Amino acid sequence: MTGRIVGIGSYLPERIVTNDDLAKIVETSDEWIQERTGIKSRHVSDPLVEKPSMMAGEAAKRALADAGIDGSEIDLIVVSCTTPDLLFPSMACCVQKAVGAEGCGCFDVNSACPGWLAAFNTAQSFIESGNCKKALVVGAECLTNFVDWTDRGSCILFGDGAGAVVLSADETMPKNKFIMHATSVKADCLYCESRMQPKRWEEEGFLDNTYFRMAGRDVFRFAVTEVPKVINELSEKYEFSLDEVDYYILHQANARIIETIAKRLGQDLEKFPMTLFETGNTSTASIPTLLDTMKKDGRLKKGQKIVMSSFGAGLTWAANYFEI
Ligand code: ACO
Numbered sequence: 244m245t246g247r248i249v250g251i252g253s254y255l256p257e258r259i260v261t262n263d264d265l266a267k268i269v270e271t272s273d274e275w276i277q278e279r280t281g282i283k284s285r286h287v288s289d290p291l292v293e294k295p296s297m298m299a300g301e302a303a304k305r306a307l308a309d310a311g312i313d314g315s316e317i318d319l320i321v322v323s324c325t326t327p328d329l330l331f332p333s334m335a336c337c338v339q340k341a342v343g344a345e346g347c348g349c350f351d352v353n354s355a356c357p358g359w360l361a362a363f364n365t366a367q368s369f370i371e372s373g374n375c376k377k378a379l380v381v382g383a384e385c386l387t388n389f390v391d392w393t394d395r396g397s398c399i400l401f402g403d404g405a406g407a408v409v410l411s412a413d414e415t416m417p418k419n420k421f422i423m424h425a426t427s428v429k430a431d432c433l434y435c436e437s438r439m440q441p442k443r444w445e446e447e448g449f450l451d452n453t454y455f456r457m458a459g460r461d462v463f464r465f466a467v468t469e470v471p472k473v474i475n476e477l478s479e480k481y482e483f484s485l486d487e488v489d490y491y492i493l494h495q496a497n498a499r500i501i502e503t504i505a506k507r508l509g510q511d512l513e514k515f516p517m518t519l520f521e522t523g524n525t526s527t528a529s530i531p532t533l534l535d536t537m538k539k540d541g542r543l544k545k546g547q548k549i550v551m552s553s554f555g556a557g558l559t560w561a562a563n564y565f566e567i
Contacts, residue, residue, distance in 0.1 A: 245419050246370040246378060246410030248567060250310025253406040253535035254301035255522065256288040262399070269395040276399050281498025285402025285523030287387050294328040298405035299383035300341025302531070306407040307342055309538070312377065314342035317409075319378040320349045321366050323358030323527040325556075326385045327351070330439065338381055348375070355433075356494050356555025358382065358527040359406070360421070360563055363551075367419035370412045381407040382527040389435050391454035400496070401455075402523030406531025416566065420481045422473055423561040432461035433556040466500045466554045471507040473562045474552055481564055485510055487548055488564075490537070494553035495519035495529035516542065526555065543567055 261284045262273035276282055288298070299322055307314055322334040329337070335349035348369075354361040359382030366378040383405035390398045438453045470493065478485055491514050493501050498517060505512045518533045525532060530551055537543045545567055552562040 244370055244373065244412040244414050245416040246367050247413040247416050248408045248534075249411045250306040250308070250312060250409035251407070251531065251535045251538045252302045252305025252307070252309055253404065253532040254298045254305065255404045255532065256286040256293045256298070258287050258289065259284050260287045265399055268392060269398060271395045271399060279499065280400060281517070281520055282400065282523045283520050286404055288385050288403040290388060293403065295324050295326055295383040295385045295405070296328050296334055296337035298385070298403070299324065299334050299338050299381045299407070302383065302405035302407040303338045303342050303379050303381050306379065306409050310409040310411070312409055314344040317342065317344040317377050317379050318347045319366060319369055319375040320344060320347060320381070321362040321378065322351045322381040322383065323354065323362040324351060324383045325353055325355055325358065325527065326388060328385075334381070334383060338379065342379070344379070354559050355557055356496070356526045356529070357423070357553035357559050357561040359530050360551060360553050360561045361423065363408070363563065364419065364421045364423070366410055370410060371418065376412040378410045379407055380410060380531070381405060382531050384526040384528045386455060386526055389453070389455045391451070394454070396459055397455055397457050400524045402525050404522060404525040404528045404532050406528050406535055408531055408534065419563065419565050420477065421561065421563040422477050422480065423559070424469070424473060425557045425559045427557070429461060429465065429558050432458040432465070433558065463497070463500060465558055466496065467503040467507065469560045470504050470552050470554055470562075473560055474508060474550060477550070477562045477564055483548070483564060488514065488550050489547040490542075490549050491515045492530055492533055492549055492551045494555070495522060495533060496524045529553075
């Protein structure tokens with residue numbers, strides 16, 4: 244048995260912030276941001292209402308509605324979130340409450356942006372080992388709470404949101420195939436220190452050190468090198484050809500990164516759908532929200548072959564090959 248995606252849902256905050264809006268608070272322009280990243284606007288959460296737990300719960304409810312499944316049928320919830328509004332209980336427990344999945348197994352995973360792929364692989368492994376039949380896999384992120392809004396090099400990139408899928412055990416599905424990697428060698432090019440260190444609040448500049456920190460060029464180079472490599476590794480290991488893949492669903496960080504990866508793989512850019520123009524980089528939520536967009540606009544169809552791949556802090560990167 245392997246899990247088939249039988250429902251998809253997402254939640255994006257109501258407030259939309261355009262590049263022109265950002266140009267009022269940092270020295271930048273719509274032209275610069277679009278040229279370097281492709282991003283035109285992003286959804287920014289209301290911090291008191293649209294918390295990661297709330298967005299995760301909403302996305303999960305919508306995925307269940309799409310699947311036509313009641314929350315009580317779910318026997319596992321795995322959430323990926325690096326910016327939880329609660330240290331504990333887990334975001335998965337919050338989702339359980341939101342969807343009424345009383346009694347099921349719940350836990351979170353943290354693998355930065357590829358975290359949703361880690362959550363997906365974990366849930367699939369539970370299904371494949373016979374430990375569960377119906378799982379909710381959710382990615383939720385509120386990076387705008389951790390962005391330094393005076394740093395034009397990073398604040399222009401991010402948006403908030405959540406996405407979820409329902410997996411249902413299906414004996415006709417081929418096995419979920421994946422590869423996950425990490426290296427600590429370049430950990431300092433992408434990190435965010437925890438704010439939960441009360442004694443350190445007295446240190447001058449402590450809050451500044453808890454903002455998202457990124458060496459953009461290093462991350463760019465890492466992504467365009469490692470993502471094509473891991474996708475090629477996946478195709479060799481599991482013996483499929485890149486040409487037979489219908490869609491490459493990549494982490495929505497930057498259109499230039501995706502264009503470079505498409506070129507390096509020798510694949511048509513049409514196979515690389517993008518939502519980042521309107522969402523910015525929503526970190527771990529970017530792949531499931533993209534899947535939801537594609538389901539709604541009719542691009543996703545049963546039997547299609549999909550490669551998903553993501554990269555992020557750690558540094559971590561991963562790729563999956565599966566059928567819709
Ligand atoms: N507006 C105008 N100018 C800017 C801006 C801005 N928003 N940001 C930087 N600049 C300036 C810099 O100050 C610099 O000026 P200088 O030459 O006078 O010193 C110049 O533009 C070039 O800066 P770079 O940082 O070298 O610009 P680059 O072309 O590398 O683009 C960017 C920056 C868009 C961040 C790019 O490096 C990138 O996309 N990297 C990948 C980042 C990424 O994907 N991170 C997310 C992964 S992790 C996760 O998803 C959570």
